[in-house]
Amino acid sequence: MRKVLVTGGVGYIGSHTVVELIEAGYVPVIIDNFSNSEPWIIDRIEEITKTKPTFYEGDCGNKDFLNEVFAEEKEIDSVIHFAAMKSAHESIANPLEYYKNNLCSTLALLEVMSQYKVTKLVFSSSATVYGESDINPIPETAELKNQTSTYGTTKLMCESIIEDVAKSSSLKAISLRYFNPVGAHASALIGELPKGTPNNLVPYITQTAIGLREYLTVYGDDYPTMDGTCIRDFIHVVDLAQAHIAALKHLDITNASTHTKFNVGTGKGESVMGLIKQFESVTSVNLSYKIGPRRAGDIIECFADVSKINSETGWQAKFDLDKALLDSWHWQQSLVT
Ligand code: UD1
Numbered sequence: 001m002r003k004v005l006v007t008g009g010v011g012y013i014g015s016h017t018v019v020e021l022i023e024a025g026y027v028p029v030i031i032d033n034f035s036n037s038e039p040w041i042i043d044r045i046e047e048i049t050k051t052k053p054t055f056y057e058g059d060c061g062n063k064d065f066l067n068e069v070f071a072e073e074k075e076i077d078s079v080i081h082f083a084a085m086k087s088a089h090e091s092i093a094n095p096l097e098y099y100k101n102n103l104c105s106t107l108a109l110l111e112v113m114s115q116y117k118v119t120k121l122v123f124s125s126s127a128t129v130y131g132e133s134d135i136n137p138i139p140e141t142a143e144l145k146n147q148t149s150t151y152g153t154t155k156l157m158c159e160s161i162i163e164d165v166a167k168s169s170s171l172k173a174i175s176l177r178y179f180n181p182v183g184a185h186a187s188a189l190i191g192e193l194p195k196g197t198p199n200n201l202v203p204y205i206t207q208t209a210i211g212l213r214e215y216l217t218v219y220g221d222d223y224p225t226m227d228g229t230c231i232r233d234f235i236h237v238v239d240l241a242q243a244h245i246a247a248l249k250h251l252d253i254t255n256a257s258t259h260t261k262f263n264v265g266t267g268k269g270e271s272v273m274g275l276i277k278q279f280e281s282v283t284s285v286n287l288s289y290k291i292g293p294r295r296a297g298d299i300i301e302c303f304a305d306v307s308k309i310n311s312e313t314g315w316q317a318k319f320d321l322d323k324a325l326l327d328s329w330h331w332q333q334s335l336v337t
Contacts, residue, residue, distance in 0.1 A: 003027045003075050004248065005118075007060045007109065008082030009053070010037035012192045013124065013181055015045055016241040017080060019190070022049040024245050029054045029073050031066075032083070036195060044189040060105035066112040078120035078251065080244055081109055084154070088128065088297065089199050091151035102154035103161070110165050120251040122244055125159055125175040127233075127263065127302055128152035136231075136269065137305035140177070140261045148297040159261070166259040173258070174247040179233035179265030179304050181240050183324030184331035191331030192237075201272060202234070202325070206332035209285045216287060218272055220294035225301060229272035233265035233303035236319035236327070240264055246315035265304030266317040275321065282322045283329045 004021055008014045009030030015037070021028045022045075030042070030053050046052045054073070058065040060083040070076060084102045085091065091098040106123075113121065130138050131146035147153045162173045182202045184191030197213075198204045208216045221228035243264045250260075270278075280287055310316050 002077050003029055003073060005029050005031065005069070005073070005076050005079045006082065007031050007079070007105070008084065010034065010039070010041045011082055013178070013237060013240060014082040015041050015190045016185060016237045017244045018045055018053055019048050019185065020238070020241040020245055022051050022053065029056070029069070029076065031056045031058055031060060031069060033057065033059045036086070038193060041190055048185065048187050048189055061101060061108050063108045063112060066108055070112055070116045076116065076118050078122070078248055079109065079113060079118060080122045080124070081106065082124045084124065086151060087199055088149035088151045091149045091154070092297070095150040098150045098154050103157060106158045106161055110161065113171070114169060119170045119172055120248070121162065121171060121173040122247045122251070123158065123162055123173060123175045125177045125261070126152065126155045127177050127179045127265070127304065129156045129159065129177060130302065132299040133302065136301050137267060137303050138263065139305040140263055140308055148299065163259045166257050170257050172251050172254050173260070174251060175259065175261045176243055176247060176264045177261060178240060179235055179263070179302065181237045182234045183236040183238065183319070183327040185238065186327060188327070188330040188334040191328065201275065202328050205276065205279055205287060206328050208289070209279070209283065209287055209329070210332050210336060214288065216276070216289040217292035218276070218289055219292055219298060221273070221291045223300050225271055227271050227273045230298055231269040231271050231301040231303060233268065234270055234275065234321055234324060235265050235317055236324040239317040239319050243309065243315050246309070246313040250313045262309035262313070263304040263306055264309060265306055267304055267306040269301060269303035270321060275325070278321055279325045282326050
């Protein structure tokens with residue numbers, strides 16, 4: 001039995017990872033405070049996997065709570081740390097909340113892990129640590145500069161904290177730098193649940209297509225790219241979830257304390273307009289959209305060099321963008337029926 005503590009395990013990426021963990025024979029123990037997730041997602045995980053995951057409701061920044069979970073569960077083999085606030089936009093308006101939440105939870109977790117001698121950690125980082133990179137595809141060695149949001153800064157700071165702890169202890173850690181997660185589970189039982197108006201592109205598209213929003217605004221078509229819109233690396237959330245399994249396996253064969261950073265993307269850049277056209281083509285829906293001004297803080301182009309994670313763990317993305325967009329669409333449709 002390989003017990004894996006999953007903080008934020010009811011969220012978008014967390015819930016898909018819990019499913020993949022169960023299917024790979026791990027025993028996930030979820031903690032979540034439902035700040036950006038819904039309790040019924042746990043039932044959906046059970047419906048998909050036919051396994052009821054162990055769940056504790058509480059805040060990852062609360063050391064007493066973490067202590068109780070570690071004491072109760074014993075034998076926690078490793079931790080995947082998702083629990084964090086994740087809106088780049090919101091973080092600019094509420095920096096203190098973002099610093100407090102994202103840093104304190106990571107600090108509390110590292111302290112309790114050390115106390116219980118749990119030495120393996122997979123940290124949920126983001127490609128946002130690269131800021132506007134001079135190089136594309138972006139390798140892990142690229143300079144980390146000018147994060148465009150407090151959210152991005154918190155991810156970088158958490159990576160630095162983990163780096164220092166790994167240097168001074170037996171911690172073995174992997175930070176997975178996610179590019180743009182999209183899609184949903186093929187069952188359409190779990191997927192992304194944005195609170196209020198979505199900030200991210202694909203949930204905005206699916207909500208517009210289903211009639212919840214009048215039209216999508218494309219933020220700028222005058223960028224120096226092929227069609228003038230920004231370029232991103234959209235990765236299917238199930239591929240992303242599987243990267244966490246690859247990371248856990250990699251930590252098992254890592255002897256010394258380390259902190260390794262891996263990009264998790266497809267390695268292919270797609271433009272915003274290209275994605276819209278692809279969505280229309282795979283779903284046969286005509287999307288209502290308008291071209292608007294650029295959104296402050298957006299970077300022009302960002303896609304991953306995935307050769308490191310591929311050569312060191314064997315992981316690579318399996319699903320294409322067609323599948324991701326169809327899965328997102330089916331999930332959106334399931335929410336209104
Ligand atoms: C943002 C965050 C990133 C985070 C990711 C989660 C930054 C700068 N960005 O990435 O850290 O990991 O969300 O998925 O920190 N767009 C539109 N219209 C819309 C919405 C988006 O045109 O209504 C465009 C944006 O201008 C951008 C692209 O779509 O060019 C992707 O936007 P979005 O889905 O918000 O992701 P990012 O900004 O890349």
